[in-house]
Amino acid sequence: MAEVEKKEEREVPYYETVLGASPEKLATVDYKPPAKPWMDVPPKFKKLDYLNPAKVKWMKVIDLPFPREWSPPDEDWKLPENWKEIFLNGMEDRLKRFRSFQLFMDICVRCGACADKCQFFIGGGDPKNMPVLRAELLRSIYRRYFTTSGKILGKIAGARELTVDVIKELFKYSFQCTECRRCSVFCPYGIDMAEITMIARELLLLLGMHVNWAIEPVGKSFLTGNHMGLLPHTIKDFMDEYRDELEKITGFKVDVPMNRKGAEILYIVPSGDFFDERGVILTIATLLYFYHIGLDYTWSTYTSEGGNFGLFTSHEMIKRLNAKMYAEAKRLKVKWILGGECGHMWRVINQYMGTVNGPADFLEEPVSPITGTKFENAKDTKMVHIAEFTADLIRHGKLKLDPSRNDHVIATYHDSCNPSRAMGLFEEPRYIIKNVCNNFYEMPESCIREKTFCCGGGAGLGTDEQLETLLRGNFPRSNATKHVHEKFGVNRLLCMCAIDRAVLSMGLSYWCPQVTVGGVHELLANALVIPGESPRTVDLRRQPLKRPITPGKIAGKEA
Amino acid sequence: MNVKLENLLTQKRSTILKKWFDVVIETYPPETALFLRRQKDSIANPVGSTIFQGIEDLFGELLKGINYERVSTYLDNIIRVRAIQDFSPSQAISFLFLLKKVIREELKKEIRENDLSRELSELDSRIDNLALLSFDIYMKCREQIYELKGYEIRSMFKACQKAGLICDIQEGEFDLKEGQNIDKL
Ligand code: SF4
């Protein structure tokens, strides 16, 4: 009997059903996958479809528990002996500490409004990536161990036992969620899936399980101030190189203020802007821009990272990494902080900074030194987004701009998840783009602003390790980009996040290679009309311009 | 192709397409199939709409004669998606064979009554040709994925090299002279 059952369970490979089959036979083959309740589908780990676990050395650097060698496809994940107890105690503790978590576990009515809003479900088709089901993975445990109905009724009440397979499943799907919060925009109760994923990851971390793509950057940030582990002299070398490149292109020799005490403003960017070819161009652009407006500012080699991968790890880690930015601002005695085109940095600043480290009383309320505008929205955090700062300059007519210098660019704009959904930064970037570029086309309304699709690589997922998952999650955004490429000839996807710049580039190279990716301020710097400029035939990324730049002329006419 | 079969296929075009779409969609888990079938907006449902558009275009080609350049694009659109989803290679391109199944089911009576088996086998071999082409396209997509992976690794390596984390020498950095360097050591 047991034998027979085993036979039935064997999955028949598709080719066995087809090999040697006549067309008539083919016509009878059933291609439907078996319909099983989701609780009965065990997690599988395929190559290019999972992230590598955190390395022992990086776990140790930041004092994380149970560091060990293991791999998701392994049968044995070497869980600590009392793993169940640790997990459930951790859950109980968090249910008490976070009112939101308790609420999110209780109030979902399974209306399904969020079900088809996650890019991983839309692009990949795995039902467990429907936000409602992703939450259910943890909620079923909550019901079983923390509600009376679940304890008594079990499966009927949507409850299930906590088993090793459940832990594996949680690991898999917690790292197929970018904590982008798109789904929560559609939830009538405002259930924030990102917070559920964050708690799930914290619980896994209690068992010593996380991914290296998040933990190594956290460890390196902790040790050196940035994800790459770039040391101060290295950053200085890079910046000198970019200064020289800027001079070669534009003829302007600019200052690169580094770690300068007493500067008015500390400027913080994601570390990708220092080393990643897709971010460096933005640094070159910023050097030119700040030189032009004569900003009294400094870069820092110690707070050389805006990104806060603590957000993908634990609330404690958010606090640790966020604190260093303010410590550096204090050390350098600046008045306030200006932040670059970064993603998660802004979520932390707007939603966590006030609680974990704020208010930053030792800094001054930010005031634009050029227009005198008070940034009252930054009263608490003392940190202004560069798009707010620039939009204010343009609004006050402080920048002379020639949008025709970007005529080789046909742009669309991807609202990066965090600046858009975590701080509502919708208009400023668009205002800048429309002032610096003559060709700007929006993607359809259903996938921009607060409804923007995620790039597919946030929250520690932006690596080629699980490239297939990434390409699935990226498909909706790339598909919408392809749509405007085909309709309007769009050739540049603008965004405001370092992870976006890397992940959208990866995604588009597969889905729509005709479109390149870039930052908003790159186009701004291209369009600046600067006194004393030299003639030039290329833009800041050395792409040929439509019309060569003649000093003092705007759109070919006398300025 | 014999006019008769072509006529039948043209007449029943929308029914066949709908059924073909349905069976392709059924290769996904049931909850997913529901979504892929129901949501018509191409931005909200890029997978469903890519598949529908793709099979519609392919069906047109099968009827009017295959232009390989065009057909490659149509196949690419669908296969590119299925090549990164949770399918084996054979499952990824199975959607073509499903057309055979649909046509046989849909035109069962007519095929028997009009003895269209020769025309049908002609159509089958056209579909088989598309299937052969699909292997190439599937492989191209997979190669691209690995190229992309290679590219990412290379750029990380370059970044490390640039940051001085990996030793490399630049031309002129050391006093190196061709043919004399080992001696010097
Ligand atoms: S990835 Fe975004 S849309 Fe998907 S479940 Fe997570 S937070 Fe929701």
Ligand code: SF4
């Ligand atoms: S939209 Fe909100 S209430 Fe409805 S299923 Fe999703 S999480 Fe639950």
